Amino acid sequence: MKYYPINITLENKKCVVLGAGIVALRKIKRLLECGSRVSVVAEEISPQLKELLKQKKNIFINKKASLNDLKGAYLVVAATNDRKLNALVSAYCLKKNILVNVVDSPGECSFILPAVFRRGNLAISVSTDGLSPALARKIRRELQKKFGFEYARLLQLLKKIRPQALKKIKNLRQRNIFFQKIFQPEILDFLKKNKLVQARKKIGEYLKDAQ
Numbered sequence: 001m002k003y004y005p006i007n008i009t010l011e012n013k014k015c016v017v018l019g020a021g022i023v024a025l026r027k028i029k030r031l032l033e034c035g036s037r038v039s040v041v042a043e044e045i046s047p048q049l050k051e052l053l054k055q056k057k058n059i060f061i062n063k064k065a066s067l068n069d070l071k072g073a074y075l076v077v078a079a080t081n082d083r084k085l086n087a088l089v090s091a092y093c094l095k096k097n098i099l100v101n102v103v104d105s106p107g108e109c110s111f112i113l114p115a116v117f118r119r120g121n122l123a124i125s126v127s128t129d130g131l132s133p134a135l136a137r138k139i140r141r142e143l144q145k146k147f148g149f150e151y152a153r154l155l156q157l158l159k160k161i162r163p164q165a166l167k168k169i170k171n172l173r174q175r176n177i178f179f180q181k182i183f184q185p186e187i188l189d190f191l192k193k194n195k196l197v198q199a200r201k202k203i204g205e206y207l208k209d210a211q
Contacts, residue, residue: 003112003129010036012057014072018065018089019079020045023103027077027113028052036075041065067092075099106130115140120152121159150191153199157191158182161203169210178210 015031017024020042028049031038037057040049045060053060061069065085070076076098078089083104090108093100102108114127115136124143126136161182169175181187182203190199 001129003127005114005125005127007123010034010075012037013074014039015075015077016041016070016073017077017079018042018069018085019077019081019103020049020060021079021081024077024079025049027079027101027103030113030116031075031077032058039069039073041069042080065089070096070098073098076101078102117144119147119149119155121155122147122151148192150188153191153194153196154182154188157196157199157203161207165207165210168207174210178206181206 010031011034013036015036016039017028017031018041020028020040024040024042025046025048028038028040029052032052038053039059039061040053041061041063043062043064045062050060052058065080065082067088070089070092073093076089076093078086078100080086086102086105087108090100090102090105092098094110100108100110101113106112112127112130114125115133116123116125117140118124124140124147126139126143128136165175165178169178187199187202190196190202
């Protein structure tokens with residue numbers, strides 16, 4: 001099966017996670033990072049997870065999971081150790097057009113999750129279409145070594161400088177050249193060493209030359 005890569009906003013969306021084990025914990029962390037309203041349904045919960053869910057918009061329902069817990073959900077993750085329940089959850093969500101991920105059965109999912117790491121606003125994901133999550137994780141670890149936190153700093157600079165460049169550099173070719181200069185090793189080296197003043201100064205020179 002070929003999956004369609006997509007970035008989706010989950011801000012304030014109700015997301016239900018059934019189960020609270022190690023795998024569920026990883027899914028919950030990612031949902032919380034996206035600002036979603038997370039409901040966790042499980043018979044037991046770890047102190048670590050209880051701490052994560054402290055915000056008012058997130059809740060823990062201490063009981064055995066059931067289909068009734070899915071009402072109003074935008075996205076569901078089935079991570080219980082009950083194979084029959086996971087299958088029922090998948091069938092229900094697919095019928096109701098609710099996004100669903102069954103952690104132990106890609107064939108019952110409407111979406112699968114890639115291996116992801118972040119550098120600030122930069123998100124790099126690796127997917128093998130569910131054929132080998134282990135390989136996706138391996139490639140992710142290799143990419144983590146290549147893309148350091150200088151890329152997070154670069155994006156913060158671009159957030160400020162891009163509107164100026166679009167306004168001041170009218171010629172499209174010159175604008176493209178300007179942005180390519182920003183991505184050169186010199187700027188990234190400044191940012192890697194946290195020399196933000198030098199990086200801004202050099203980018204300012206590039207902007208002046210491009211006008």
